[in-house]
Amino acid sequence: MSEDTVAQGGIFSLALAGGDTPQTLYHLLAQPxxxxxxxxxxxxxxxxxERCVPPDDPESNYEQARRxxxxxxxxxxxxxxxxxxxxxxxxxAQDYAVQLRTFxxxxxxxxRFDLVLLGMGxxxxxxxxxxxxxxxxxxVSPTLAVTANYQGRPAPRVTLTPLVFNSAxxxxxxxxxxxxxxxxxxxLGSTNNPKxxxxxxxxxxxxxxxxxxxxxxASQLPGNINYLFEHEL
Ligand code: 6PG
Numbered sequence: 001m002s003e004d005t006v007a008q009g010g011i012f013s014l015a016l017a018g019g020d021t022p023q024t025l026y027h028l029l030a031q032p033x034x035x036x037x038x039x040x041x042x043x044x045x046x047x048x049x050e051r052c053v054p055p056d057d058p059e060s061n062y063e064q065a066r067r068x069x070x071x072x073x074x075x076x077x078x079x080x081x082x083x084x085x086x087x088x089x090x091x092x093a094q095d096y097a098v099q100l101r102t103f104x105x106x107x108x109x110x111x112r113f114d115l116v117l118l119g120m121g122x123x124x125x126x127x128x129x130x131x132x133x134x135x136x137x138x139x140v141s142p143t144l145a146v147t148a149n150y151q152g153r154p155a156p157r158v159t160l161t162p163l164v165f166n167s168a169x170x171x172x173x174x175x176x177x178x179x180x181x182x183x184x185x186x187x188l189g190s191t192n193n194p195k196x197x198x199x200x201x202x203x204x205x206x207x208x209x210x211x212x213x214x215x216x217x218a219s220q221l222p223g224n225i226n227y228l229f230e231h232e233l
Contacts (some may be wrong), residue, residue, distance in 0.1 A: 012039065012114045013103060015046045015160065016069070017127070018061030019119040021174045026069035040074040044103070046111075048118055048165070049128040050083035051154035052092065059154050060085060089145030089156045096158060097143045105167070110142040110160075113168040120175045120199055121150055124183040128159030129198035138162065138201075162201040169207050173199070176214040184213060185220040 016022070028034060045065070053059050062082040070080060081099050084092045103111040118126050125131060129138070130148040137144055138161045147155050165171060175184055187199040188211070194200040202209070211227075218227060 011042050011044050013044045013046065013111050015048045015113050015116040015168070016061070016065050017048055017117040017119045017174065018050070018064065019121075021119045021176050022117055023064060023068055025117075025174065026065055030069050030071050030074070035074070041076060041079070043075065044079045044081060045070060045075065046081045046100075046113070047083050047160075048116060048126075049157055049159040050085045050092070052085040052087075052089050052156035052158065053154050054086045055082065055084075083158045085158065089147070089158050093141075093143040093145040093158045097141065100142055100164070108167060110164045110167070113164070114170065116165055116168045116171045118165070118171060118173050118199075118202070120173060120180060120183060120187070122179040122183055123150070124187055124197040124199055125150065126173070126199045126202065127165070128157040129162070129201060131196050131198060134195060134201070165202050166204045167207070168204055170210070171202065171204060171207060172210045172212060174212050175217045178216040178219065180213075180217045181220040184217050185222060188225055189222055 016026075029038065047061050047065075050061050051059050055062050057063060062085075081103075083096045086092075087095065097109070100110040105112040120126050123131055125148070128144075128146050128148060130146065130150070135144065140163075142161055142164045144159050144161050146157050146159055148157060149155050183197065183199075187197045192200055213227070215229060221227065
């Protein structure tokens, strides 16, 4: 995917997810054989959300990626477009919107990402879109300052909004573990309740959505949802 995009347009824009689940993938991509296959110098890295902590804080999504996928010798500094969490959520959200504008697609104020990676919390949140009332800003702005308590992680955050996710070319959700089984069954089930299950706010107009889940996370999926595990392929 990245090679085709680079061949066609020059850069491959990727929005990373925070949280623990994608860390194994990030680590793998920076190791042989993948490390030799990816067009690192043409890849531009963004984030779907960030916690408002300094960039070297172990809770920073940027820092977690820097320790795994963003090896200094691979990715030029100018290809890294982080959310400046240390500035506080409001200022960082405004600054990130300005950064996104630099890479905006013709008809938008933000890039049409080639690939967005997303996780999901046990409560059905994704990026930093949490259950509850949908704010009016979420419907008009590419970035949002939010406050949300989840598993003792930093509460002040900045997130991209569904406007941005829904204009991406490809989205991939990475979900593992029993604690996510109920939420996964609900978000992929027949009831649409985007206030309760923020993942349901993500439905790209043209882009593709792929769910990569493990058997524990899939353990409560209703029978009418077809899926294949790797060992069945
Ligand atoms: C964050 C996130 C968040 C995360 C989920 C899942 O910064 O916390 O981007 O949306 O993806 O909470 O996290 P885990 O993979 O750790 O379960």
